[in-house]
Structure formats: structure tokens, C-alpha cells
Amino acid sequence: MALNSPKELAFTALQVMQDAPVIPVIVLDDVAHAVPMARALLAGGIRMLEVTLRTPQALACMEAIAKQVPHAVVGAGTVRSAADVKAAASAGAKFAVSPGYTFSLGQACRDQGISLLPGVATGSEIMMAQEDGYTDLKFFPAIQAGGPAMLKAWGGPFFDVQFCPTGGVTPQNALEFLSLSNVACVGGSWLVPADALAQGDWERIEKLAREACQLKLR
Numbered sequence: 001m002a003l004n005s006p007k008e009l010a011f012t013a014l015q016v017m018q019d020a021p022v023i024p025v026i027v028l029d030d031v032a033h034a035v036p037m038a039r040a041l042l043a044g045g046i047r048m049l050e051v052t053l054r055t056p057q058a059l060a061c062m063e064a065i066a067k068q069v070p071h072a073v074v075g076a077g078t079v080r081s082a083a084d085v086k087a088a089a090s091a092g093a094k095f096a097v098s099p100g101y102t103f104s105l106g107q108a109c110r111d112q113g114i115s116l117l118p119g120v121a122t123g124s125e126i127m128m129a130q131e132d133g134y135t136d137l138k139f140f141p142a143i144q145a146g147g148p149a150m151l152k153a154w155g156g157p158f159f160d161v162q163f164c165p166t167g168g169v170t171p172q173n174a175l176e177f178l179s180l181s182n183v184a185c186v187g188g189s190w191l192v193p194a195d196a197l198a199q200g201d202w203e204r205i206e207k208l209a210r211e212a213c214q215l216k217l218r
């Protein structure tokens, strides 16, 4: 159980993970790209969109998607502090994804009423997140920290945890992750390539999203 009663969540972290096989990790540096990109992902079947807080335009992009693409569910990625959580919630984010976990990050998400997919890479980090009520976790950086073999090993002691491996996941190795019983989905940046954004190639992004949805072979 979480340490205090969370506000009602629009989507739990597990719902965010189970919506599609892939959560796109998105880096946007032009607000004009946000809405057509979100519409393309939605048309391809992906509605949970992780917009990373890595550019000065990220919050404005989230806000534009939240306001103009109501069927998409915008989330914030690269969330590292309570201040990030507050800013993301104000911009309309319904979930947060973090590269690691701290108590204050969890508390800020509970206070703001947004779900959190916290990043972990070790057993101790899993146990700290579990102590605060988090059992749906991002495994980051997935390939560099041990890949599918690590998840198989964790399936023993952490039998009650579901993971979203992210970092180094590709269309080529995604199925190896998705076939594991403790993997609910994967995260990856390949759905929104920087050159497709620069060229306004929304059809390509839609196609990548459609192909990602077809990874559901479990």
C-alpha cells in the first residue's frame, strides 16, 4: 500500500503499461510537432505518450497534446524531482515515468494524483519502491543493466512485480522482453524518430505505432 491515500488516479501505472505493447519515449523540441505527432501515434493505436522533460519545449508540448488530442493520454518522462512532477501535472500529464526512484518523487506523484512508473535497476531499488507501494516498475536501462536475463532472475524473488523495460529496446528485441511473464510492456524511442519529426513525416510515425501494436504476441 502507498504511504498515504492517493488522490484518485486517471490511470494506474498498470493501466498505462497494459494499454499497448510499447510506451513511446518522445523527445520534442518544437511545439508545432506535438499535436500532429500525437494524432499519428493515436491513429496507429498508441495513446499512452511519454513526453520527456528533456527540452525547454516539453511542458508546452504536453499541454498542447492534453488540450488538442483528448483521446491521447499524455505522460511526463525523465521526471526527476517533485518540481518536475508539479510542472508536468499542471501541463496535463496523467502519469509520470522516472529514470530512478526517490521517496519525495513518489510523494509528489501521490500529492498531485498522477501515477508513477519508477525506474529501477537493482534489487534494493525494487524493494525501496515496493516499500512505498509501487509494484509496477520501469527497468532502466534495460539492455545495459542485464536485459531479459535480469528480468528472468527477478521473476523469482520479485514474483509480484510487473516491469516496463526501457533503454536499448528495439523492434528486433522487443518480443524477447514481451514474452516474459513479468513484462507488461516495453518503452522505446524508436516510434518517434527525430528525422521523422523534422520532416513532418506523420505517416511514418503512424506506421511505426501500428507495427508496435502488432508486437502483442503473448
Ligand code: 3PG
Pocket (backbone or CB within 6 Å): 025, 140, 166, 167, 168, 169, 187, 188, 189, 190
Ligand atoms: C531514454 O532514456 O531515452 C529511453 O530509455 C529510451 O531509450 P531508447 O532510445 O534506447 O529507446
